[in-house]
Amino acid sequence: MKNSKAMRQLSLICFVFLNTIALSQEHPSKLLLKLKVEKSDTAKVWIYQDLGTYYLGSNLDSSLYYIKSGLTLARKVNYPYAELVMIGKLATINTYDGNLSLAKHYAEESLKGLIKINNKQGVASGYDVLGTVESKMGNYPEAIADLLKSVAIYKKLNNNVGVVQSTIKLAEICSGAGELEKSLGYYKKAQRLSDKKPSEYETIRILQGFGILYVSMGKTQQALTYFLKGVQKSNKPAFASLHVPMLIHTGNAYYKLGYKDKALTYYQQSLSESRIYKLPASESRALLNLASDYSDKKEFKQALERLQKSLSIAIFIHDKNLISESCEAMIAVFNEQGNYKDAFLISEKRYNLNKDAFSIDRKKEMEMMQSVYEKDKANAHVKTLQFVNSKRTLQRNTGIGVAIFVILILASVYITLYNVRKLNKKLKASNLVKDKLFSIIGHDLRGPVGNIVQMLTLFENGGMDQAELKGIVGVLKKHTEASLSTLDSLLDWGRIQIQGVSVKQTSFEVDSIVKKNLNIFQAPSSAKLIQIVNHIPAGIQICADPDHFDFVLRNLISNAIKFTYAGGVIELKAQVWDIYIRFSVCDNGKGMNEQDAQNLFSSFALKAEGTNGELGTGIGLMLCKEFILANDGLIWVESGQDKGAEFFFTFKR
Secondary structure (H helix, E strand, C coil), X not given: CCCHHHHXXXXXXXXXXXXXXXXXXXXXXXXXXXXXXXXXXHHHHHHHHHHHHHHHXXXXXXXXXXXXXXXXXXXXXXXXHHHHHHHHHHHHHHHHCCCXXXXXXXXXXXXXXXXXXXXXXXHHHHHHHHHHHHHHCCCHHHHXXXXXXXXXXXXXXXXXXXXXXXXXXXXXXXXXXXXXXXXXXXHXXXXXXXXXXXXXXXXXXXXXXXXXXXXXXXXXXXXXXXXXXXXXXXXXXXXXXXXXXXXXXXXXXXXXXXXXXXXXXHHHHHHHHHHHCCCHHHHHHHHHHHHHHHHHCCCHHHHHHHHHHHHHHHHHCCCHHHHHHHHHHHHHXXXXXXXXXXXXXXXXXXXXXXXXXXXXXXXXXXXXHHHHHHHHHHHHHHHHHHHHHHHHHHHHHCCHHHHHHHHHHHHHHHHHHHHHHHHHHHHHHHHHHHHHHHHHHHHHHHHHHHHHHHHHHHHHHCCCCHHHHHHHHHHHHHHHHHHHHHHHHHHHHHHHHHHCCCCCCEEXXXXXXXXHHHHHCHHHHHXXXXXXXXXXXXXXXXXXXXXXXXXXXXXXXXXXXXXXXXCCEEEEEEEEECCEEEEEEEECCCCCCHHHHHCCCCCCCCCCCCXXXXXXXXXXXXXXXXXHHHCCCCEEEEECCCCCEEEEEEEEC
């Protein structure tokens, strides 16, 4: 992290962390004691806020817990202003966590409510929070407009601190947008305003801002002067959240000027103080800088030790940027050593970590969409009740003729609402198909293709021996086969979701289809030394779509091979079951727990790796269920962890 881009990234993190409400300087133990003895619920709400703010830069889960606790209590005691402030805090937390769409939703909801209750101070803060989110999303014109509104309101309220804070943010936004001269103008304006009513906290932020900006302008020596002043002024426990990043900036400036020994001193000091004041994000960045220094000296073992620690911290605090930076630095070290195998493994680990983060973000986004839907549904219900009440009043005050007219109106409204609900269901189903398609593409198709590109890059770089080449070719083949299988299943599933299942039922004997599938899977089963035993009696006849029966049997045998250990046995069975024939595919493989078995045929439930690391998406089982239901049959599974699995399905005789 030796360039201006990295310094701007660190600045943006500080930008979100240092919101318009100053961080609580009280230790959480004192705040928890206050919470325990405080009798006033309204006072407890603000203690929850202070606790949430304290943990904002070190433990987002704790921060989210306390803010949500404050929000729940504010709603319980009917304290609208506090409720809206807590919603604004949720916006700040999600901005820090990178969930920007969710953050914007909370910021807009908070601002809208504050405008409605006409709380000027809150409105100014609300525009400040929304501007922060917009800037992180790269919407710089909207962010600047929001911050200018915030400044205007603070001026009318004669709130000099608020004006200074919002002006600093304007400078930071302009810097992020590349408008460096405009940013410099805002910093100078903030400095003039701050000099009128000095505030150590804002003075330190301004010094840091000047330093970062001058680095971006290529004036590193001038930047160093500001960083050193900032280090001196922030050297107090109360300003630890500012002091540690200032040490990192100072070290970077010395490094850029060629004073590597001085840079190392500041990196070590930043590491020490980040641990003392429990600032894990700063600790991770300090370790990154120290690792870079060791890497420059070709001391790769020490560099990797610090990078591994940095990555562990980043994973613990769920910081996606730090995870990515730590992995990239480790890959660079391994490549410089010529250790391409470990570089590839770290690349795969980064992909898996990013995939997990994507799943979490997707879940949060879906939760937000659900909350918006529930809110809209509640508002629609209230409006419907109001409409019905008004009609009842009208009915009481008018004669029979008007009553008949009202009934006709209500009938028309009912028909309209009925049609709207039908349309909403169709739209919701359509959106669900779209979301599922994007989810598969993002998770299960993009991942293997990305790994293929990474492996081809390793081929291009060269430097691998024959054994490493052979190993990577095997992995490449596995990812390619997984991508092709996923794409085929995705096309089948997407077609069914859009066009529906087309059923061409006929009476036929299953013998030929069973034998065909046994031949298809002879090679893959033999490769794993798996024996497939056919107990299906000859002459079994069913009434169904032959293609559907073929697909179901083929998919279940393929899954059985995938999850059966080498030397295992797979059995195919069939028996008369009332008006149905009940088929089953039984294996003695790894099986699954009870919860997985219950959710197996839900959307994308089965994504476990096979016994040889085979990949899958779970779409095949979803298609099996679609085909069997379309043929008036049933499908279920009986299994236990490490006890194998037996899949049952029925077709009519």
